[in-house]
Amino acid sequence: MPQTFEENDDGSKNVSEHRGSAGGSALFPRTGTVLPWVLTGPGAAAVRARSEALRTHLRASTAWSPTGVGQALLAGAGAGADTHRTVVLAGDRAQTLDALAALSAGADHPAVFTGTRADASPAGPVFVFPGQGSQWTGMARELLDAAPVFARKLHDCADAFAPYLGHSLLDSVTGAAGGPELLGADVVQPALFAVMVALTDLWSAAGVTPGAVLGHSLGELAAAHVAGALSLDDSARVVARWSQAQAT
Known part of the structure; x- marks a missing residue:
């Protein structure tokens, strides 16, 4: 055979x-x-x-x-x-x-x-990334100050999104005074994407790595990035363009 x-x-x-x-x-x-x-x-x-x-x-x-x-x-x-x-x-x-x-x-x-089955051992937890609707004002403020791994990824996301957004990503995720409100898709979705992938890095640094990833709507793009299918720059471009199209 x-x-x-x-x-x-x-x-x-x-x-x-x-x-x-x-x-x-x-x-x-x-x-x-x-x-x-x-x-x-x-x-x-x-x-x-x-x-x-x-x-x-x-x-x-x-x-x-x-x-x-x-x-x-x-x-x-x-x-x-x-x-x-x-x-x-x-x-x-x-x-x-x-x-x-x-x-x-x-x-x-x-x-x-x-x-x-090639590997009978458990593959690890499944990370499920949600779509728009899970955001709240100031959702990343405390972790940005307290968790260096989270902060590093969030700053990387801010740099990747900078060419495509007309506002500060960091201001939107921290609820900074004068920053954009988390209302329109063009503000909410880049912020959510950044928080989701930064949280993944934080969990991974603590030894909790996903055996599989799933996503709904915007979460599909976060899952694709975490799985290595999309680079951070490509993810930022797709998320920005997609969210801007929904906001018009």
């Missing part, structure tokens, strides 16, 4: 075995609708047992859809010590039941792909 070798940060290696072919086949023509069903378990035997239980249930009923079953399986995938994972490419009823039968028997099948 084809194998995938993955190297971890500590130099150790994981080997995954894969059954089947990712390309089109006579079983599932490219013109047909094929959905991935994910089955997981603490071992290969557990995955086979779950496959057989699923096949038995589906054979006894016609009141199911590939989409509904796929969503239900995905919702419970990867929990706890489930290190073994299998994807079944679900097509029509007969083809899908045939693929599940092969998986249950431990046999090769062109629509069945198996492997093991």
Whole structure:
């Protein structure tokens, strides 16, 4: 069977075995609708047992859809010590039941792909970055004075935003006298972005680093920067232009 070798940060290696072919086949023509069903378990035997239980249930009923079953399986995938994972490419009823039968028997099948999770250790906390609405006047004032790591990132953000804003970012996040009020999107969103990424640096300095990041609206850009997908300069330009477009 084809194998995938993955190297971890500590130099150790994981080997995954894969059954089947990712390309089109006579079983599932490219013109047909094929959905991935994910089955997981603490071992290969557990995955086979779950496959057989699923096949038995589906054979006894016609009141199911590939989409509904796929969503239900995905919702419970990867929990706890489930290190073994299998994807079944679900097509029509007969083809899908045939693929599940092969998986249950431990046999090769062109629509069945198996492997093991490369790293079973916890990935770390998930940081979720919100959109506009979480701001308040003076929200960064105390941390700017008390937390050097936070202050350094906030000043970096102020420098990055300077070419694109007609006001002081630092004045907006500290609520300085004479500074802009946190009302319009063109003021609020750059301020929120700066505070979110500065807080991330502060948490990281304390040893709390994200294993994954998510974002909503403006928070998507903060998440992209924290993940390394956007530089600070690129992030500042996008946030500034986006917020200014919303303010007009």
